[in-house]
Amino acid sequence: xxxxxxxxxxxxxxxxxxxVNFDLAPGACLQLCGPNGVxxxxxxxxxxxxxxxxxxxxxxxxxxLLSLSQEAKYLGHDLALKLSLTLxxxxxxxxxIMQTNPAEIHIACDFFQLLSLLSLxxxxxxxxxxxxxxxxxxxxxxxxxxxxxxxxxxLDQTHIQQLLRLFKIFLEKDGMIIFTSHHPIDVDTxxxxxxxxxxxxxxxx
Amino acid sequence: xxxxxxxxxxxxxxxxxQSGDYLLALSFxxxxxxxxxLTNIASPQLxxxxxxxxxxxxxxxxxxxxxxxxFRDDYQDGVLAELLQxxxxxFLIVLFKxxxxxxxxxxxxxxxxxxxxxxxxxSVHAIFILEAGILLGSPILTLFSAxxxxxxxxxxxxxxxxxxxxxxxxxxxxxxxxxxxxxxMLGLSYAAPIAWLGVMLLLSLAIMPLAITYTxxxxxx
Numbered sequence: 328x329x330x331x332x333x334x335x336x337x338x339x340x341x342x343x344x345x346x347v348n349f350d351l352a353p354g355a356c357l358q359l360c361g362p363n364g365v366x367x368x369x370x371x372x373x374x375x376x377x378x379x380x381x382x383x384x385x386x387x388x389x390x391x392l393l394s395l396s397q398e399a400k401y402l403g404h405d406l407a408l409k410l411s412l413t414l415x416x417x418x419x420x421x422x423x424i425m426q427t428n429p430a431e432i433h434i435a436c437d438f439f440q441l442l443s444l445l446s447l448x449x450x451x452x453x454x455x456x457x458x459x460x461x462x463x464x465x466x467x468x469x470x471x472x473x474x475x476x477x478x479x480x481x482l483d484q485t486h487i488q489q490l491l492r493l494f495k496i497f498l499e500k501d502g503m504i505i506f507t508s509h510h511p512i513d514v515d516t517x518x519x520x521x522x523x524x525x526x527x528x529x530x531x532x
Numbered sequence: 533x534x535x536x537x538x539x540x541x542x543x544x545x546x547x548x549x550q551s552g553d554y555l556l557a558l559s560f561x562x563x564x565x566x567x568x569x570l571t572n573i574a575s576p577q578l579x580x581x582x583x584x585x586x587x588x589x590x591x592x593x594x595x596x597x598x599x600x601x602x603f604r605d606d607y608q609d610g611v612l613a614e615l616l617q618x619x620x621x622x623f624l625i626v627l628f629k630x631x632x633x634x635x636x637x638x639x640x641x642x643x644x645x646x647x648x649x650x651x652x653x654x655s656v657h658a659i660f661i662l663e664a665g666i667l668l669g670s671p672i673l674t675l676f677s678a679x680x681x682x683x684x685x686x687x688x689x690x691x692x693x694x695x696x697x698x699x700x701x702x703x704x705x706x707x708x709x710x711x712x713x714x715x716x717m718l719g720l721s722y723a724a725p726i727a728w729l730g731v732m733l734l735l736s737l738a739i740m741p742l743a744i745t746y747t748x749x750x751x752x753x
Contacts, residue, residue, distance in 0.1 A: 377613055379753035396617050405610025409542075411549035416542075423538040424618050448549075 328352055329395075329472065329503060334383030336369050342527035343369065346383070349522055353471075353501035356494065356517060358508055361524030367507040368403070370524075371474045374505065375401035399472035402461055410450040414441065414460055417449060418467060425468040435466035438493065439486070455481045462490065473497070475506040491516070535620055540632040543601075547636055558640055561594040565648045576653040583652035584662060584713035587645060588706050591666070592699070595673050598637055599694060602629070602678045603748070607685045616752060623745045630674055630741065638670040658716045661726070665709035668729040675740035676701045682747040704732065 334347040343366040351357055359367045372378040374385065376394030385392050392398075408417045415432070422429045436442045439459040444452060452460065458481045465473060479487050494504060495516050512519060547554040568586050569579055606612040615625055645666055649659045680698045684690040712725040 375617065377616065377752045397619065401617065403610060403613070405613065407610035407614045409546060409609065409611070412542075412545055416545060420538060420542045421614075423534065424615065424620070426619055 328386075328388060330386040331374075332384045332386065334370065334373065334385075335381045336366055336373065336378070337381045342381075344524045345527050347522070347524070349520075351503050351505070351520075353503060354498045355520060356498055356504040356506075357520045357522055358506055358512065359522050359524060360508070362526070365524045365526055367524060368476050371401060371476055371505065371507065372403070374472075375399060375403075375474050377401070377403075395472055395474075398470060399474050400465055400468055400470040401474040401476075402464065402478065403476045406449075406457055406461055408449045408457065408460060411448060413446055413448050414452070415445040417460070418445075418463065421464060422467050427468050431467045431469075432463075435463040438466060439463050439489070455483060455486070458482060459486060465493075471501075472503045472505070475504065477508060478506050479508060479510075479512070535624060536628045536631070539625065539628045540635070543629075543632045543636055554636075557594050557597045557637065560597060561590045561641060562644060562648070564590040564593070566651060569651050579652045580654060580658075580717060581714070583649060583654055583658075584665075584710035586652075587648060587662065588665075588669075588710055591641065591670070591673065592702055592706070594637075594641075595677050596695065596698070598633075599677055599681050599698075601637075602633060602674075602681045603685060604681055607751075612748070613752065616749075622748060623741065626678075626745050626748065627741050630678055630744075633678075634671055634674050638666070638674065642666050642670070654713075655717070658713050661716045661722050662709075662713050664726055665712050665729060668726070668733050669705045669709045672705055672729075672733050672736050673702060675736045675744075679740050679744050679747070682744050682751075685748075685751055705729065708732075 329351040331347060331349050336343050344361070347370060349357065359370060361367055369378055373380045374395050376396030385395065387395060387398060408414075412420075414436075418432045418436070419429060422432055433442070436445060439462055441456070441459060441463060444456060444460075449457060449460065462478065478490060482490065491512075491514055494514075498504065498517050565587050568582065572579060572582075603612060606615070616622060618625070642663065645663060646659050649662055654662065677698055680694055680701070683697070684694055687693060708725040708728045712722040712729075715722045715725065
């Protein structure tokens with residue numbers, strides 16, 4: 328169980344969004360929506376431990392944590408892949424840094440249809456392929472929570488469906504997903520909770 | 533140890549793939565130093581007196597070329613943020629990155645320096661002391677530049693401020709390492725400058741990795 332209480336962030340002395348509260352049970356999926364610049368990415372970064380909130384608390388299984396950096400896998404806009412190295416070298420490095428089994432690379436690449444691209448330098452991949460390479464990290468470094476920033480951007484229809492299938496499998500295994508997206512996601516195999524972020528009215532603390 | 537192997541191997545691969553950048557940095561130093569005797573062939577004594585200064589100035593300028601290898605590239609492409617989420621202590625990662633940087637960039641320089649020094653008619657004894665100076669001084673350069681680099685990561689177009697912060701820090705290293713060689717050539721004792729370099733190395737080894745780790749952590753707050 329994950330509970331977020333009264334999460335606030337300020338940028339240049341101004342509050343970004345109205346305080347955020349939500350609870351997420353195992354197997355639940357939450358979509359953060361809202362206009363550009365309202366702080367959707369910032370919330371994911373706070374949860375991942377890459378940004379410090381102004382105030383608020385994160386409760387994970389009853390314990391108060393500073394961030395979920397060890398419990399969650401965060402995928403942001405940055406690729407975190409070295410362009411001059413091959414996909415395989417990048418993923419092998421990733422697996423060894425995260426202390427996971429390198430055999431998972433094969434399974435992950437098989438799922439995202441990347442096997443034929445493993446020996447190519449990442450700079451030769453298309454934007455969608457790079458994005459899939461990043462998604463493959465979800466399967467290499469398995470964590471109970473996924474924090475995904477715009478996971479569907481740049482994917483074609485088949486791969487969107489493939490990612491949704493992965494979501495379903497992960498949720499059935501009691502995983503939790505928090506993701507951001509501008510567009511409503513249309514699925515009937517699992518339910519998505521939506522949290523609409525609203526811009527804070529301009530008042531100081 | 534597995535972590536060190538992974539980080540070191542990765543840095544080697546990156547240098548190998550971007551061999552242009554890597555060789556540019558090394559050859560810059562090598563050519564900078566080895567072209568100098570060509571401008572002044574007449575007097576070996578004069579060349580001798582210039583040798584330590586030229587070799588060390590070349591080192592400083594090369595270090596400036598290499599600064600982006602220390603955390604800046606990793607910060608920009610998101611690899612650093614990913615490392616923060618790894619199960620390892622950031623301190624260990626920083627330490628290992630610094631060690632692999634030193635091995636990749638300074639070990640070749642350390643090995644090549646005697647060749648260049650002989651072009652300046654340095655005696656064997658003087659070359660020995662020059663090497664001791666490089667061995668003690670180059671880790672300090674690595675630590676200082678990593679610190680300055682981590683401090684300025686979030687500043688765009690940070691080259692000017694890096695130069696302004698980094699170069700003044702290197703003045704004592706430059707003075708002690710060159711004066712050690714100069715004193716050998718004058719027949720004086722070189723113990724004091726070498727000892728001071730040793731003191732600086734120990735001090736910066738004790739403080740800098742912690743300071744760098746702390747700076748990197750505050751960036752993500």
